[in-house]
Amino acid sequence: MNDILVDSPFRQDVLKGLSSNPKYLLPKYFYDAKGDQLFQQIMGCPEYYLTRAEEEILRTQSRQIIQSCAGTNPMFDVIELGAGDASKTLYLLQEALRLRCSRQYYPIDISTGMVDYLDRMLPPILKGMQISGRAGEYFPMLEHIQAESPTAKLVVFLGATIGNMLPEEALGFLEQLRGLLQEGDYLLVGFDLKKNPQVILDAYNDKEGLTRDFNLNLLHRMNRELGADFKPNQFEHFPVYDPITGSCKSYLISLLAQQVTFDDTVIAFERDEPIYMEISQKYNEAEIQELAAKAGYEPVDAFFDSCHQFVDVLWRV
Ligand SMILES: C[S@@+](CC[C@H](N)C(=O)[O-])C[C@H]1O[C@@H](n2cnc3c(N)ncnc32)[C@H](O)[C@@H]1O
Incomplete structure (x- = not known):
C-alpha cells in the first residue's frame, strides 16, 4: 500500500x-463512482418516495421560493451542499434565470465524479448561468466561495441529507453554516417528515x-x-x-x-x-421550527408536496 x-x-x-x-x-x-450510481437507482425505485416528493415540490413551487428570496435580495448566488445530480435543483435554477435573480450556481459535492458531471451537463441546459462546481467537503468549499463572491446567497441543502445527522449534530451543522453566511442570506433545506413507519x-x-x-x-x-x-x-x-x-x-x-x-x-x-x-x-413540523429557532434562522416559508410526505423549508439568516 x-x-x-x-x-x-x-x-x-x-x-x-x-x-x-x-x-x-x-x-x-x-459516494464513490459505484455509490453514486447506486444512489441514482435508489432515487428511482418505487419505495423511495423522498425524491419524487421533493421533485414535485420544486417542479411546482420553485417560482414562489425564488420570489421569496428575491423580495429582499434582487440578485443572489445559489450554492448547493451535496448537490448530487442536481436534477431537482434544475427547477430552481431555471426559475432564478427566468426571474433574472441569479447567474451563478456553485454545486458542492464530496463526489468528484458528480461535480465533473454537473460542470459538463449543466451549461448547455442553463444558458446564462455560470456553473462553478466544487469537489470537497461542505464547509471548506463554502468558505472558498464566500471569499470569492460577496453577492447574497441562497444555500440549498436538499434530499433530506440533513437527516443523515442526529438532531443534535444537525443543530451544530446549521449553527456552523449560519456562521459562514451573511445576514439576509437564505437557506432552503429538505426534511423528510414522520409518517407511517412501514x-x-x-x-x-x-x-x-x-x-x-x-x-x-x-x-x-x-x-x-x-x-x-x-x-x-x-x-x-x-x-x-x-x-x-x-x-x-x-x-x-x-x-x-x-x-x-x-x-x-x-x-x-x-x-x-x-x-x-x-x-x-425524520422530523415533524414542530421539531423543524424548533431547529430553526435554536440554530438562529428566521423561518420564511415551508413548501410541502401534495401528500405531505416531505417539506422544503426556507429560512433567512
Ligand atoms: C443523500 S445525497 C443527496 C443528493 C442530492 N442533494 C439530492 O437531493 O438528490 C447526499 C449528497 O451529498 C454528498 N455528500 C455527502 N457528504 C458530504 C460532505 N461531507 N461534503 C460534501 N458532499 C457530501 C454526497 O456525495 C451526495 O451526492
Whole structure:
C-alpha cells in the first residue's frame, strides 16, 4: 500500500470507526463512482418516495421560493451542499434565470465524479448561468466561495441529507453554516417528515436490494481503495425505524465471527455484531421550527408536496 493511502482521511476514519464500540462507518464515504450510481437507482425505485416528493415540490413551487428570496435580495448566488445530480435543483435554477435573480450556481459535492458531471451537463441546459462546481467537503468549499463572491446567497441543502445527522449534530451543522453566511442570506433545506413507519422502513429496504447494495458497496470500496479483505456476503443489511424518535438507522450485521485485515491492522467481528452505517432522521413540523429557532434562522416559508410526505423549508439568516 502506498503512503498516500496509509495517511488518507478515509483510512483514518474507517479504522477509528471500526475500532470503536459500537463500530460505525461515516456515510460520506458511500459516494464513490459505484455509490453514486447506486444512489441514482435508489432515487428511482418505487419505495423511495423522498425524491419524487421533493421533485414535485420544486417542479411546482420553485417560482414562489425564488420570489421569496428575491423580495429582499434582487440578485443572489445559489450554492448547493451535496448537490448530487442536481436534477431537482434544475427547477430552481431555471426559475432564478427566468426571474433574472441569479447567474451563478456553485454545486458542492464530496463526489468528484458528480461535480465533473454537473460542470459538463449543466451549461448547455442553463444558458446564462455560470456553473462553478466544487469537489470537497461542505464547509471548506463554502468558505472558498464566500471569499470569492460577496453577492447574497441562497444555500440549498436538499434530499433530506440533513437527516443523515442526529438532531443534535444537525443543530451544530446549521449553527456552523449560519456562521459562514451573511445576514439576509437564505437557506432552503429538505426534511423528510414522520409518517407511517412501514412506508419509511420500506424506503430503506427496497425489494430490489438497492439500499442493501449501497451499504455493502462501502465494504467493496474499502477492499478496493484501502486493501481490506471484507467478504461482503458475510454481512447483512439491517434497517430499523423508531416512530417515536423518528430515527431510521441502517446497520450491517456480521453473519459470523470473522476478522478483516487492513494492511497491518486486524479488525475482529463477533457473530451478529452490527456496524452502524447511517441515520435518516425524520422530523415533524414542530421539531423543524424548533431547529430553526435554536440554530438562529428566521423561518420564511415551508413548501410541502401534495401528500405531505416531505417539506422544503426556507429560512433567512
Ligand atoms: C443523500 S445525497 C443527496 C443528493 C442530492 N442533494 C439530492 O437531493 O438528490 C447526499 C449528497 O451529498 C454528498 N455528500 C455527502 N457528504 C458530504 C460532505 N461531507 N461534503 C460534501 N458532499 C457530501 C454526497 O456525495 C451526495 O451526492
